[in-house]
Amino acid sequence: MLRELTGEQRRQLIDTQQVYEAWQRADDQRQRRFAGSMRWVERSGAEYLLRKVRQVENSLGPKSSQTEKAFAAFSEGRVQNKDLLAGLADRLNGLAKVNVAMGLGRVPAIAARILRRCAETDPLGKQLLVVGTNALFAYEALAGVQITSGLTATGDIDLLFDSRRRISFVTGERVSQSGLIGVLRKVDRSFKPLQPRAFRAANRDGYLVDLIRPRARHVLKDNATTSITQLADDLDSAPMKGLQWLINAPKVEAVAIDERGYPVSMPTVDPRMFALHKAWLATRPDRSAVKAMRDREQAEAAARIATGYLALPLDSEHLKGLPGALLDAAAATLSLPGPSGFSEDSPIEPDW
Template identity: 40%
Template sequence: MPLIAARILRATDSAHLMGSALDIAGTHCLFAYERLAGVHIDSQLVATGDIDLLLDRRTSLRLLARHMPQEGWLGLLTSVDQSFRLLSKGSYRAVNKDGFLVDLITPQSADPIKPGRLETPHATDLTPVEIEGLKWLVNSPKIEQTVLDARGFPLTMSVPDPRSFALHKIWVSEREDRDPLKQRRDKDQAYLVAELIAKHLPHLSFEDSALNALPLELRRRAATLAAETREITPPSLEPDW
């Protein structure tokens, strides 16, 4: 894992947020899945310039305040790299001098009248943005995995179950409002993780009742995902050398 991402995850773990208030979503989950399966994923699929911090909106702000720096989420990031700043006031996104982005995301509220952002106790802090479909990842089983950073040092990360990840990625890739370039990457990652499960993690069944937090139609998509994975050669789990 790149050093900047590893340092951010260590900071959240040291603040007792990892696996309780926060999990990791998006591309960085692949580092946990490759470790879980004992394989090495081609670097082109794990290369990314941002990291998604998935906040469970059910977490008490009072509980967060006990573990967070006085400056909030941004304070947590600047403790890692002082160049982190908000992209704009009230943004869910921070960036450092190297252009590395950190997104603070959370599931969409069930109340359509409620504003689309979760309140934060810090006026100049990151404000989590609500995104449709993330409730499936928040409510799915989680795995904690020890991975290695670019220097070879370990860190712990909590991520959604790989089955939930694969199904969610397929759902995202088929949304009409998704950027076409991101759609292709989403689908590649879904096929990759489905293949990884079939070949290296066969004990993880898509029929497991633990996945009942996902919509029935999405769980039924697992059968076609497996078929598509066999028909379409997914990106290699190993580098081509």
């Protein structure tokens, strides 16, 4: 079920993650320190320094040694920042080709593009978390393994919406202009909700994006925010039982590699809670046999990664205090061997 990365693959993954993290820091500087423009204007016989960000332009004061230094620091810093970003981008392009050649590409390209666009507007990791099958790619990257079966094959991405988390004013302004559906359309213009205010959007290739949230204990008293914006064509999250366990779980984040070899940040839930939730889903009487079998296998994979590679205990001592439904599911579904790296059905002959 699990195959450990080779030493060369691990080195390549670490190099890519480090370069990507450097690019993210530089891009954050671009957006926070060097956004907009500065210019000098003459007013009433004196020169003033103006700073424009988006549609708002403010005066930083009359010309003085202080404002001259601010203008020089901004101008020179932006040039240096752009040069740094260009160099790191070129480095990532080179690493991407090697990543594909070394078999490190895992995350579907469309999913990775969606997550990067979500990250640009900040809700990712704050109000939105990756759950479902795609979360397994994050666990793989954290552990330095790959799940060898078809358990990671998927034609959709599930985004868990946490309405309790607040986002900044700037983020809210960015997102409110187009909503989550606008973010998706920056990736692929063909994305459309299946119906007005639906929880699911699809593109012309049939790739699905689901926005989901925990179902309230008292449905009639559910006053929680259900979407990122109130735009008529934005997605409206679907309430689902059991998601409260995920939304309250500890969070982890990993930089995984997409099919084209490029890195992508994936914020998600603790792999132990993923495993327990999948184990619980497998026991539900309304779950189809095909889905239940896949749930059990995904639960087993996440549990093996958590206990065998990430040193995250999943025993009675650490499970106490969890709901009985999760404990029963864990007992019925999960078996937790050590990190052998191979399963009983692993081939014992080379691919001659």
